[in-house]
Structures are given as C-alpha cells and as structure tokens.
Amino acid sequence: MTDRYLSFAGTAPGRFLTRRLGLPQPTALHRWSAEHPSFEGELLHLTAGKSSLQGPDGLAAVLGRTGLGVRAESERPIAVVLDATGVTDVDTLAEVHASLHPVVRSVTDSGRVIVLGAPLDAADHHQAAVQQALEGFVRSLGKEIGRGRTVTLLRLTDANAAESTLRFLLSPKSAYVSGQVIGIGGGAEVTAPEDWALPLAGRSALVTGAARGIGEAVAAALARDGARVVCLDVPGAAAELDAVAGRLGGTALALDITSPDAGARILAALPSDGLDVLVHNAGITRDRRLVNMAAERWSSVLDVNLASVLRTSDALLSAGGLRHGGRIVATASIAGLAGNAGQTNYAASKAGVAGLVRALAPRAAAEHGVTVNAVAPGFIETKMTAAVPLFIREAGRRMNSLGQGGLPVDVAETTAWLAHPASGAVNGQVVRVCGQSLLGA
Secondary structure, eight states: OOOHHHHHHTSHHHHHHHHHHTOOOOOOOOOOOSSSOSOOSEEEEEEEESOSSOSTTSHHHHHHTTSSEEESOOSSOSEEEEEEEEOOSHHHHHHHHHHHTTTGGGSOTTOEEEEEEOOOOTTOHHHHHHHHHHHHHHHHHHHHOOTTOEEEEEEOSOTGGGHHHHHHHTSGGGTTOOSEEEEOOSSSOOOOOSOTTSTTTTOEEEEESTTSHHHHHHHHHHHHTTOEEEEEEOGGGHHHHHHHHHHHTOEEEEOOTTSTTHHHHHHHHSOTTOEEEEEEOOOOOOOBOGGGOOHHHHHHHHIIIIIHHHHHHHHHHHTTOEEEEEEEEEEOOHHHHHOOTTBHHHHHHHHHHHHHHHHHHHHHHHHHSOEEEEEEEOSBOSHHHHTSOHHHHHHHHHSBTTSSOBOHHHHHHHHHHHHSGGGTTOOSOEEEESSSBSSOO
16 A cells, blocks of 8 residues: 655655654665665674674674675765674763764665674673663664664674574665664574575475465565465465465465364475474454453454464474474564553453563474564554554554554565574564554564
C-alpha cells in the first residue's frame, strides 16, 4: 500500500512544508534488491578506549570482508563502526562522544552507525555502568539521527562470531532495524557458508503462516538464500499456499497448526535428513478490551500464537526433527513488549514467545546445537494494517524514528539473518523490527 505522506515528504515542497510545520520528515529507505544488493561507499572504523577486538583475525579483518572500503577517516561514510569494547570508565566513555560527534552529520542517507560494546562485567561496577550507558546513548542517537539512518549496539567478545550480524547490519537488509541492543555469544556453532550470497544452500526450512504477508516474504527470503522451503498454512488458504510454494520451488503443507497431530504431521512431511530452520510465523488477532473479550477470543489467540509454538518446538526438538546447527525463529511483536490497548490476548501471546525464546535458547543450544531467537515487528504494511482506520494507521506509521511503516520484507530479512549458519552466536535474542518504535523502544 502506498504511503502518500512519505512520497510527498520526499518532494521539494514536501520537505519545505514538513520542516516549517515541524512534521515528521521520513526518508525513503534503501532496501535490498537484486540490482542493488549491497551498500557502496566507505566504512569509517573508529575506536574508543583500548579495543578488545584487535589482532590479525579481529575486527579489522571482519570489516574488510564486508565489501565496504574501510577507512580511519572519511568525509561521507555510508557507515560508521565504533569499537567501544574497551570503554571501562567515565573518562573513556567520553571518547565515544569525541569519536562520533564530528562525523555523525556526515553519514549518508540510509547509512549505519554501529557501536560495539562488551558484555557487562558483574565484578567491575565501573565497567558495567559505562557499558550500560552505551544503551542509552545508542537509543537516543537513533531517535535524533534522521534521514533514514540507523543506530545499533552489539555486545560481543569475538568479532568473527559477529560476522554475519555485521554483514546484515552493514547492508540494505537491515533498513528497518534501529535502536536495538544485540548480544553475540553463548550460542551454538558458527559455520561460515561457502557462498555468503547463498548461505542456506543445501538446507531446509519450514515457515508457518506462509500463504501471505510476512510469512510469504520470509519464505521468499529463505528461498532466495538457497533453502528448500516447506510452506505451511491453514487448509482454507491452500490455493494461496500452493501458489507461493510453486513460485519458490518449495513444498506446500496445508494443516491447522493447533491440531493435536500437527507435530507428527510436520515431522512426516520434513525431508528425510531433517530440518535446518523452523520459523514460527503463524498468528491471529481477536482484538477487544478485556471487559468485552469473550473466553473464545482469548483462547484462540493464545492457542495459535503461543501454544502451537511451544508444542511444535517441543515435538521437533524431542524427535530430532531439527538438525544440529538448526535455527528456530519465532515471531513476537512490540505489542508483547510494550502492551497495546485492546490486545491483552495478543500481547500476552507475544510476550510469551519472548519468554519461550529466553528460556529455551541456552538449553536448545547445549542439548541440540540449535539456536532460538525471535523477531518483534512493529507497524508493518500488510493487508491487516491497511484495514486500520486512517488516523490510527498514520500514527502507527509515524511513531518511530524512521517516520514510516515497515514492509514484510524487513521482517523477512531479519529472520533470514537469524537463520544464517554463521549466526550461531546469536541466541536468546528478541530483535525489534520496528524502525525504533517510540512505543516501548
């Protein structure tokens, strides 16, 4: 659906009026396309404090493999990576300001600022305080930087374990991810693909709710990355499901994910060598304020959005349906993180997904070599949001740092990054795909 305000704000009269009236000034985002799959330009590599990521196989080597020209100085960088892993006290925290203050304005439209931090050291409250300070800094900078630029904080100890994440964030694929704090480490095996353009080649994936919207976009992104995709949706969507699976060269599986035998039927439909990626995307809404919500509206949403995710994950893990090195990616929502009036059922289900991820992730990695993460979409342009009343829809679009709604492909690209074989060190994370929503972000 066309965002007419975004289109108008990009014209000369639109820029003049929005500036004079103090209205949002969104910039059209640079997203991935086959014609323009990567950024072109220079990457500015800066350091605050004494880096913990140096060495011949350290951060500089990883950044050098991104395809961007890495520089210590640049007049118009497409991206800035600030290594702040060595920030341990308030004095070195000042180096974060000193490093970024002169260059932030020069970052090109739709550019990236990535701050690298260290895990908080519980034995050193000075280090923990200033490393925690980086979160407030990054989230604030994300809300003021404008012009389609994004800001993200990564916590890591090993640059090579973060390569897939750095490649994702330093690409058009991460256009709608901003203001996030992502931890790298404590996951499963990291496997660099033979071909970074086809990281899922030879792997299989199952996507629930794949007949339309976000699920269809996720299935397409995984297929583009080389996966053999099994597309699952309810029998009532069989015609759409068959069309999606046919277009992607995948397999259609029409079944009710809430049925008691869903797990067994999924296992029977999987490739003989098992599954590599499980994406829980199926979901429904049945909105009402709690005082007007019938029990059926509550139970149906919790059954589809949460109980089926729990049952299916348990069934596949216990039966060995997910291979070692596998990935589980579930769909949460910012409604589950911040709440939303009229959605106590939906918010409860999506908060439950976040709880599942955080609890299951360490055990699944230790016992099965499988990572568990979630994406939490904000306002995404779908048929469902197109039916929202105009003024509410416009508010949803503008109430984020990028001043516009996201697209299904934004959620799909984030899911594909979490499904990547080199993303094994990303585990137990709930990553918002919301343009840094002003709601709970």
